[in-house]
Amino acid sequence: MPEFRGSERTLEAADLMRDLVAIPSVNPALEPGGAGEAAIADHCAGLLRSWGFAVEVHEAAPGRPSVLARHGRGAPALLFNGHLDTVGVGGMTVAPFGEPGADGRYFGRGSCDMKGGDAALLAAARDLARSGHPGTVIVALTADEEHASIGMADLIARGLRADAAVVCEPTSLAVMPAHKGFVWVEVTIRGRAAHGSRPEVGIDAVRRMGRFLVELDLLEADITARDPHPLLGTGSIHAGPIEGGTAPSVYPDRCTVVVERRTLPGESPEAVLREIEGVADRVRARHPDLAFEARVVMDRPGTEVARSHALVTGLTAALAECGETARVEPMTAWVDGALLNEAGTPAVCFGPGSIAQAHAEDEWVDPDEVERCAGVLITFARSFLAGG
DSSP states (O other): OOOOOHHHHHHHHHHHHHHHHTSOOBOTTTSTTOOOSHHHHHHHHHHHHHTTOEEEEEEEETTEEEEEEEEEOSSOEEEEEEEOOBOOOTTOSSOTTOEEOTTSOEESTTIIIIIHHHHHHHHHHHHHHHHOOSSEEEEEEESOTTTTOHHHHHHHHTTOOOSEEEEOOOOTTOBBOEEOEEEEEEEEEEOBOOBTTOTTTOBOHHHHHHHHHHHHHHHHHHHHTSOOBTTTBOOEEEEEEEEEOSOTTBOOSEEEEEEEEEEOTTOOHHHHHHHHHHHHHHHHHHOTTOEEEEEEEEEEOOEEOOTTSHHHHHHHHHHHHTTOOOOBOOBOSOOTHHHHHHTTOOEEEOOSSOGGGTTOTTOEEOHHHHHHHHHHHHHHHHHHHTTO
16 A cells, blocks of 8 residues: 655645634534534535545434445444534634644634544545555544534434444544543422512522532532542532522522533433432431422433453554554543444544643644544554454
């Protein structure tokens, strides 16, 4: 197979990244008026077709397309995955759709999360198609990862499967085979509305919620005292949005808070709900008339691939072959790879950029790191597809 000169790949991968950043793809579920994925999906689909891929475009919802492309046939099948949407651009301190920095950084919304990774995987897919390869190379570029992952869920429902998947989220070129999940539990405590001058009638739902929130400290202590995961440590819990009350002179008749519980692989939403109900039981022991309701409003599973898996060993070997430091670390954020794992496709995260820059007001990526990521991906893919 031909060798590819680093300077050529740097220019090509960096240009791909700049072109992607220049196409607005703000998730409209996160920022009203966001452009969504239609334009960037069309751009990527056109590139992949020009490189010889068989391309499908599927809308998980009107105007919310994902791109699914295949090259080659047979086993093994290797999937490169990225998402096309970004968070909003409000409050950014750099040009939202592309601005080079004097220090070599490239700024813009999505540059790190994750159009740098998209560019790297596209460059790798292009070069694999040009040079030829055994098996099948699949590219899945999804809609809506930043909100509800409807794009990935839709592709999986359509039968998307592979022997292995690399999700090119920002990892600073570390291999990340595990990340936590999360469960959102909406807790509502009821009181009794009354005029502020009628304490014998009113029941203050906000103060009772305060007792529940204080009791969460005991649950947090229990969670963090459990045996840690070798990469992820322990789970966690915190309170999110809270609302209650209508006026200063009225006893609030309800208070609602959404609690987020970050979970380890194998921890279920049902188990989390039981934990939350246990907190309420401790409050109820002191206040027997506590009116409490809890329901899961969203959950995403934690996920992991064994460090001995060919994805992990193959990527670390490719890093070493490309002169990079091979690191295996945990991913702190939740990503679509969990849905792939749940559907039977082992998936790990590996991509350019630091997760610390994701969603930042001055989001940026190093174009050289995008290039280096592409080199590692193609080195890994050649070995994996050849059965190595």
